[in-house]
Amino acid sequence: MSSKNQKKNILKVGIIGTGGRGINAFGSYLATRKDAELAALCDPNPVRMEAAAKRLNRSMRLYPTVEKMIASEKLDAAVITSPDYCHEPNAVAALKGGINVLIDKPLATTVKGCQNIIAAAKKADKVVMMGFNLRHHAVLKRLKKIIDDGVLGRVFLIENREFYDGGRTYMSRWNRHYAKSGGLWIHKGSHDFDIFNWFLGFPKPVKVSAFAGVDVLTPKHIPFKVKPGIPVGPTCGQCPYKKICPDVYDLAETANGQWSDAAKKVDGYSKDLCMYTSDKDTHDNGIAIVEYENGVKASHMECFITSLSDRLYTVVGDRGQAEASLHHRTITVRPRWNGEVVTYQVPEESGGHGGADPSLANAFLETIKGRLKNQSTVEHGMWSTAIGQAAEISRRQSRMVAIKELFK
Ligand SMILES: NC(=O)c1ccc[n+]([C@@H]2O[C@H](COP(=O)([O-])OP(=O)(O)OC[C@H]3O[C@@H](n4cnc5c(N)ncnc54)[C@H](O)[C@@H]3O)[C@@H](O)[C@H]2O)c1
Incomplete structure (x- = not known):
């Protein structure tokens, strides 16, 4: 804990992966805690990360990698909500940096990846908690x-x-x-x-x-008649059938910028590909x-x-x-x-999740403080x-x- 925060007993926390889960479940919860400071965000997509910070309505330092965030911040903890395949490198980097970590499920996408995180956790000797909400x-x-x-x-x-x-x-x-x-x-x-x-x-x-x-x-099961020469998709936003498709995925969050075209331009990540025709x-x-x-x-x-x-x-x-x-x-x-x-x-x-999300985030903070067992x-x-x-x-x-x- 940094010395200023130590006096006030405030935990400095960073979020790694500033998409839906990072912001909806953890960012918004941490912002309500008086004993935690949401100090930094980390995401390779700067546009999405800035939109996330704006959405949380607070100024935070923003970093493209875990290593940069750890090197520049005196964090007590991080919450990992990046896509599953990068839990392993992100968790290992955070643990090398010597901070407490909450890793959303799954721990990693293979047993081998989990074993690498377990080895890093043993070396770090910090609270490493699974996000099993x-x-x-x-x-x-x-x-x-x-x-x-x-x-x-x-x-x-x-x-x-x-x-x-x-x-x-x-x-x-x-x-x-x-x-x-x-x-x-x-x-x-x-x-x-x-x-x-x-x-x-x-x-x-x-x-x-x-x-x-x-x-x-699958394309065979599209639930409406597709006209010759007028294909569906590729995204719901672009789809000529969006008004009649019963499965249209309306990105209500678009307005706040996390899923804007500008964010998509950075990494090509579409959140609303047609679920029937996507590979x-x-x-x-x-x-x-x-x-x-x-x-x-x-x-x-x-x-x-x-x-x-x-x-x-x-x-x-x-x-x-x-x-x-x-x-x-x-x-x-x-x-x-x-x-x-x-x-x-x-x-x-x-x-979120019937009250399970705030309870999980609370358990993480209380475990770091030594008031709960992991x-x-x-x-x-x-x-x-x-x-x-x-x-x-x-x-x-x-x-x-x-x-x-x-x-x-
Ligand atoms: N426990 C639950 O109930 C629950 C619910 C939903 C998602 N999740 C988990 O949360 C995680 C995030 O899912 P989501 O739905 O929020 O995804 P999302 O697509 O909404 O957000 C993912 C974010 O991670 C960022 N990202 C991509 N590569 C990264 C990297 N290398 N390092 C850091 N950030 C990176 C993306 O830019 C994006 O902002 C996943 O692991 C998922 O399994 C858990």
């Missing part, structure tokens, strides 16, 4: 407590089904490329694989099988199943072709089962034998990436993948 969701915290209290007995089966309306927009931006996101089993599934690991108390996952495909977001090498729906060393079986379904946004969990033990809906904020517990079926309604919380470590990040990477290999190679293959 779902663990901060009140419904899942309550369900975790039900499991830990033994209400369900010995858990042997878990299922999650994720339906995400906004997920179709992954096909409009970098997430659609395996090289940038590690595929959606890692980019998106890593949330749910972490929840499985967390619910179960972190047994080692041993085997994974997965099936996935692009079944709807993509990940899936729009799929199912992955995992077996753990203790025999527990878990299945995760993800579907981005839906009007519904919900995560539906079922946890089964030898004394009962529980079903949870994040959207409805309910948990129903059914005892196996005699006993009352109880449905809990979990109160609403304010903030509950989501880089090792946890690696295990969820490992399941996602194994699922990706499984679906591409049509075979069951042993997790140990990834550690050779």
